[in-house]
Amino acid sequence: MHHSPTKSIARKAVIAIMTADIPHDLKKKGNQLLKLIRPLLGGIVGLFLIYRLYVILIVEHPYGPDTWTRLLIAGLILGGVYSLIAIGYTLVYGILFMINFAHGDVMMLGAFGGYFVFEALNALKVGIDAKSNFLNVYPYYSIIIAFIVGMTVAALTGYFLEKIAYRPLRKAPRLVPLISAIGASIFLENAVELLFSPQLRNYTNPDILHRGSGWTIVINHSNVIVPYTGVFSFLLSAILLVIVYTIVRKTRLGRAMRAVALDKKTAALMGVDVDSTISQTFILSGALAGAAGVMFGIHNGLIYYYTGFIPGIKAFTAAVLGGIGNLPGAMLGGMFLGIVESVGPAALGIDFQLKDVLAFVILILVLIFKPSGLLGESLAEEKL
Amino acid sequence: MKKFMKVVFVLSIAAFLFAGCAPKATLPAACTSDAAGCAVFTSGQTVKIGMGAPMTGGNASYGIDISQGATIAIADAGDVKGWKFALDAEDDQGAAEGGAAVANKFVSDPAIVAVAGHIFSGATAAAVPIYEKAGIPMLSPSATNPVLTTTGSKVFNRIAFSDLMQGPGAADYLYTTLKVKNLALLHDGTDYGKGLADIVSKQFAKDGGTVVDEEAITPGETDYTAVLSSVASKSPDALYFGGYTAEGAIIANEMKQTGLEKAIFFGDDGTYGADFLTRTGSNGEGAYASIAPVSPDSPAKDKFNAAYKAQFGKEAGSLSPYTWAGYDSAAALASVIKSVAFVDGGKLYIPRTALITAVRNLKGYVGLSGTFTCQSNGECNTGSPQFVIVKSGAWVPADKQ
Numbered sequence: 043m044h045h046s047p048t049k050s051i052a053r054k055a056v057i058a059i060m061t062a063d064i065p066h067d068l069k070k071k072g073n074q075l076l077k078l079i080r081p082l083l084g085g086i087v088g089l090f091l092i093y094r095l096y097v098i099l100i101v102e103h104p105y106g107p108d109t110w111t112r113l114l115i116a117g118l119i120l121g122g123v124y125s126l127i128a129i130g131y132t133l134v135y136g137i138l139f140m141i142n143f144a145h146g147d148v149m150m151l152g153a154f155g156g157y158f159v160f161e162a163l164n165a166l167k168v169g170i171d172a173k174s175n176f177l178n179v180y181p182y183y184s185i186i187i188a189f190i191v192g193m194t195v196a197a198l199t200g201y202f203l204e205k206i207a208y209r210p211l212r213k214a215p216r217l218v219p220l221i222s223a224i225g226a227s228i229f230l231e232n233a234v235e236l237l238f239s240p241q242l243r244n245y246t247n248p249d250i251l252h253r254g255s256g257w258t259i260v261i262n263h264s265n266v267i268v269p270y271t272g273v274f275s276f277l278l279s280a281i282l283l284v285i286v287y288t289i290v291r292k293t294r295l296g297r298a299m300r301a302v303a304l305d306k307k308t309a310a311l312m313g314v315d316v317d318s319t320i321s322q323t324f325i326l327s328g329a330l331a332g333a334a335g336v337m338f339g340i341h342n343g344l345i346y347y348y349t350g351f352i353p354g355i356k357a358f359t360a361a362v363l364g365g366i367g368n369l370p371g372a373m374l375g376g377m378f379l380g381i382v383e384s385v386g387p388a389a390l391g392i393d394f395q396l397k398d399v400l401a402f403v404i405l406i407l408v409l410i411f412k413p414s415g416l417l418g419e420s421l422a423e424e425k426l
Numbered sequence: 427m428k429k430f431m432k433v434v435f436v437l438s439i440a441a442f443l444f445a446g447c448a449p450k451a452t453l454p455a456a457c458t459s460d461a462a463g464c465a466v467f468t469s470g471q472t473v474k475i476g477m478g479a480p481m482t483g484g485n486a487s488y489g490i491d492i493s494q495g496a497t498i499a500i501a502d503a504g505d506v507k508g509w510k511f512a513l514d515a516e517d518d519q520g521a522a523e524g525g526a527a528v529a530n531k532f533v534s535d536p537a538i539v540a541v542a543g544h545i546f547s548g549a550t551a552a553a554v555p556i557y558e559k560a561g562i563p564m565l566s567p568s569a570t571n572p573v574l575t576t577t578g579s580k581v582f583n584r585i586a587f588s589d590l591m592q593g594p595g596a597a598d599y600l601y602t603t604l605k606v607k608n609l610a611l612l613h614d615g616t617d618y619g620k621g622l623a624d625i626v627s628k629q630f631a632k633d634g635g636t637v638v639d640e641e642a643i644t645p646g647e648t649d650y651t652a653v654l655s656s657v658a659s660k661s662p663d664a665l666y667f668g669g670y671t672a673e674g675a676i677i678a679n680e681m682k683q684t685g686l687e688k689a690i691f692f693g694d695d696g697t698y699g700a701d702f703l704t705r706t707g708s709n710g711e712g713a714y715a716s717i718a719p720v721s722p723d724s725p726a727k728d729k730f731n732a733a734y735k736a737q738f739g740k741e742a743g744s745l746s747p748y749t750w751a752g753y754d755s756a757a758a759l760a761s762v763i764k765s766v767a768f769v770d771g772g773k774l775y776i777p778r779t780a781l782i783t784a785v786r787n788l789k790g791y792v793g794l795s796g797t798f799t800c801q802s803n804g805e806c807n808t809g810s811p812q813f814v815i816v817k818s819g820a821w822v823p824a825d826k827q
Binding site for chain 1: 482483484486615641642643644646647648649651652653655656658659672676679680682683684685687704705709
């Protein structure tokens with residue numbers, strides 16, 4: 043479609059950022075100046091944003107409460123998906139200090155897993171009525187099966203990704219696994235394009251989760267619809283976030299993960315199986331991405347081989363925003379980004395096409411004033 | 427020994443140089459006098475007509491459909507003095523980069539003499555200068571952006587109607603027939619979508635209506651609820667969308683959950699087609715689109731429709747509004763090629779500049795979708811759009827509902 047240039051530019055930008063290396067002496071001289079200029083520029087942009095907020099919210103207030111509610115609903119749903127994917131980035135970063143660039147594509151594979159389950163169950167006839175199929179006779183089972191398959195496909199992808207693309211490079215400089223991850227991302231996209239064709243695919247939802255229908259609240263004499271699919275996505279991502287947090291905090295696996303994040307060698311000496319812990323981390327992050335993929339399909343309806351790339355980039359941004367390596371940070375960053383993207387352009391009175399610009403401006407502002415992200419990269423002791 | 431090798435080397439270089447000076451096989455006078463030369467075909471080769479079209483991605487139905495129409499045209503065209511025609515349809519993804527890539531591929535193939543395309547305006551705009559240099563005439567069935575015929579290009583022609591007809595037609599229809607007073611516009615930021623939305627906006631204001639909002643979206647996304655909610659706050663009677671099916675279908679769906687459930691969705695010739703119906707389902711009911719001028723029913727059209735159904739298993743015109751135009755552009759090019767091609771010494775020659783002139787001079791060509799006479803700027807269709815509406819899961823003419 044129209045994405046190939048954006049795709050390659052985004053990739054190049056990431057490589058450029060990661061490889062940027064300012065000569066040491068230059069860095070020293072520039073540091074004094076930068077220390078002054080950066081907060082100054084940041085302050086100016088920040089003040090401008092506040093001024094625009096004042097103009098739109100207090101002086102012009104073009105939108106009624108119904109519109110704000112709609113925007114907030116859109117933001118929360120988007121934020122839930124971003125959070126789930128961002129957690130995957132942060133888990134892997136916390137342990138290996140590498141950005142798993144193919145994470146968005148793992149999500150896309152999960153979305154395809156769920157898609158094929160729904161298609162198969164839709165074709166499966168149940169009972170005497172010619173029209174009744176498994177999908178609508180047993181909608182709850184269908185949804186559960188779709189999530190199990192989607193999460194399994196994505197978890198397996200994550201597992202093999204680590205085994206094939208990252209493990210052989212574990213001792214290499216940090217840049218090398220990153221390049222390998224970008225390669226894996228391109229490979230996964232093209233493999234899916236060749237396997238399943240580049241056509242857009244329409245997610246067949248069970249009738250109880252019909253896209254576009256939902257509860258109606260009347261605000262300001264206008265019907266605000268809270269879509270079933272959106273509430274479902276939001277609740278599910280909240281539940282999964284709690285589960286992941288519990289796993290990392292309270293279980294044996296979680297303790298092993300934290301130990302490996304702290305110090306691989308010592309963890310190994312204490313009897314922690316480092317390789318298997320890392321594999322399990324990838325399985326966990328893959329499963330979350332898979333769930334996010336199926337949710338994305340159910341709520342947004344259209345998927346294709348490139349579906350994962352943009353949410354992947356956004357979730358990476360969310361993870362950095364919240365403080366990469368920090369679990370609650372990723373959740374917060376995801377929610378924050380989702381809400382900024384949908385509410386922000388309206389609140390500032392700018393064109394909605396500029397929502398990505400806004401998201402990244404805020405990322406830069408946060409990084410200027412708090413380089414470690416909103417919740418800060420936790421110290422090694424508290425990592426994960 | 428070394429010296430001997432040197433001598434051999436120098437002599438062979440000299441031999442190559444002189445070989446370059448050797449008299450070439452004499453070309454017919456029509457070719458030596460032609461600025462761009464001739465396409466030459468020895469016996470058994472095929473004369474190729476190229477087509478750059480979106481064959482993959484969210485708007486693939488356009489490329490697939492139009493190239494299928496052209497395939498039938500090539501089969502019907504027979505041969506040119508014993509040489510067979512062939513259609514070379516390549517995927518340009520409907521995007522500018524793809525359009526340039528396909529055009530570069532075509533100009534490097536000496537067997538391509540003309541291009542029935544491209545399909546989308548953005549891809550076409552990128553391809554025109556490349557064909558201009560190589561001397562390959564174009565006859566697009568569907569690139570409607572008005573700017574395309576204003577650049578002074580010698581090679582670009584179209585049998586598609588211009589958005590200068592489509593846009594004001596749609597604005598008038600919205601204002602006069604549908605009695606819309608407040609109109610909001612969305613576009614996808616492409617040459618085609620933005621160009622069309624701007625034209626509609628201007629004409630609608632001129633008619634006396636109020637344009638309450640005009641917003642751009644980012645193509646390729648699947649969630650436009652935020653921008654639609656903001657549009658809804660201006661409470662428009664109708665939402666005009668300038669863009670293609672991929673985003674159009676999503677917008678028609680999401681209008682139902684963002685407070686725009688009472689507003690009319692009004693699309694363009696890029697949002698028409700079977701894909702829109704399958705992706706919107708019941709949400710698409712009552713959506714409008716403006717499409718190419720009515721093509722008169724004729725025995726030739728009936729014959730084509732039957733052939734299309736038999737060969738591709740779908741009704742002609744169900745995938746895109748340009749099935750017949752696809753046939754016409756390939757068929758018209760084939761007939762023009764026949765008129766300028768000549769045989770000399772067992773070879774077929776097609777003088778390229780003469781072909782460009784002949785396409786531009788197309789006059790009174792009777793096709794399936796109308797009768798075409800090209801003007802000096804390459805505009806070959808002056809028809810007005812017709813309007814269709816989704817009724818019970820099918821596109822039907824709006825005036826017959």
